[in-house]
Amino acid sequence: MKRILRIIACFALIAVVGVGACFAVSCKGNNSADDKADNSLIIAPGEVQGDMISLLTQGPSGNTSEYTLTVVLNADCPDNMKAINWSIAWKNASSTWATGKVVTDYVTVTPTSDGALTAKVKKLAAFGEQVIVTATSRVVSSLKATATIDCAKRLSNIKSNNSNRIELCVNDKLNGLCFSSFDKRFSFNFDVGTIATTPKESSISYKLTGDEGLSYINQQIINLMAEFGLSTQKYSFNAGKLFDENQMFRLINLFTYPADDPDFPNSAAFKACCNQFVELMQSEAGTYMINVSISTYYDNKLINTVSDDFSCEFNSSKFTPYNLVTSVSFADGSVIF
Structure with missing residues (x-):
């Protein structure tokens, strides 16, 4: 029991920080979309299970199209407890839009190494069903936190x-x-x-x-x-x-x-x-x-x-032509204004 409580105390939070740069597509002609700033991933806190684990998020920043999710642990947490499993899934896999579609064709979550406390979330294509990212403790599977990923309509x-x-x-x-x-x-x-x-x-x-x-x-x-x-x-x-x-x-x-x-x-x-x-x-x-x-x-x-x-x-109905002639003088000295 003491070991479990110690493990629970190790998990402080999962933070979401936008990093990286986006790709650019420049098109001319008919309805060319400017893809210099693909800020369409919106990540928000989701369900939390277990004590002392939560999810903090921030929206896309600058030209960010990729996020890094990080589990932050207490300083005294033993190294052998620092292991996280990451997973990703449709929130409603049976929805009209998601049916028959593989989530990883649209969004991926990739840990920086096996069991790493950090993982990168990247958008591959626009999607029409919310995506759930889950970070779960390998030691105590009941400790987990989720993030809900939305796709803003471009x-x-x-x-x-x-x-x-x-x-x-x-x-x-x-x-x-x-x-x-x-x-x-x-x-x-x-x-x-x-x-x-x-x-x-x-x-x-x-x-x-x-x-x-x-x-x-x-x-x-x-x-x-x-x-x-x-x-x-x-x-x-x-x-x-x-x-x-x-x-x-x-x-x-x-x-x-x-x-x-x-x-x-x-x-x-x-x-x-x-x-x-x-x-x-x-x-x-x-x-x-x-x-x-x-x-x-x-x-x-x-x-x-x-x-x-x-x-x-x-x-040009709002434009009144400028009058360049302010007066006319004649040889006899008379002036017409």
């Missing part, structure tokens, strides 16, 4: 509910006054999982794309700036500028100008270039697209980001 693609077109409005957010609500404007598809995730409006980022069309537009604006005597070494223009965190599409953000010219946004050159840009966006419609990225979250934790190219409808 965003697989995004669609515009406007015939897969995106309307870009000058001086407005991507789904601001020109659009209906975020949920009505976009529709989302998700990979399999056990926990729902939420796409966030604040995560929207977008930029114009299309090498041929944007190159022509950029060059026309740069040429116009040169006509105003602006150095191309100090002043530049990029119609493909990235707007992140659901920023408004402001024309000033497309320009780069030196800090010693703070009045550039009020200059005739800037105003003329803005007028020209709006005209070019209308005349060159169809030569460019818009790339939109949206991220999905679980409990305010980024799960993944997906981007896609959409047809772009440029809406």
